[in-house]
Amino acid sequence: MAENKNMNIKLIKSLNGRLKKQIATAHSLGLRKIGDETTQPDNACTRGKIAKIGYLLRVSEEI
DSSP: OOTTOEEEEEEOSOOTTOOHHHHHHHHHTTOOSTTOEEEEEOSHHHHHHHHHHGGGEEEEEOO
16 A cells, blocks of 8 residues: 555445445445446545445456
């Protein structure tokens, strides 16, 4: 993890029927509905959130 790196995160699966904690994690990343995209810093906090709901997301790293 280098400084000043960002990650593009896109929600590709629905939040319907997911656990409340998983929905809250997606919302904390700024993702509310399918197709929403956000740019987040590449740090341990963001990577932990991605690890929890990674199967709902598409992640690409910016340089």
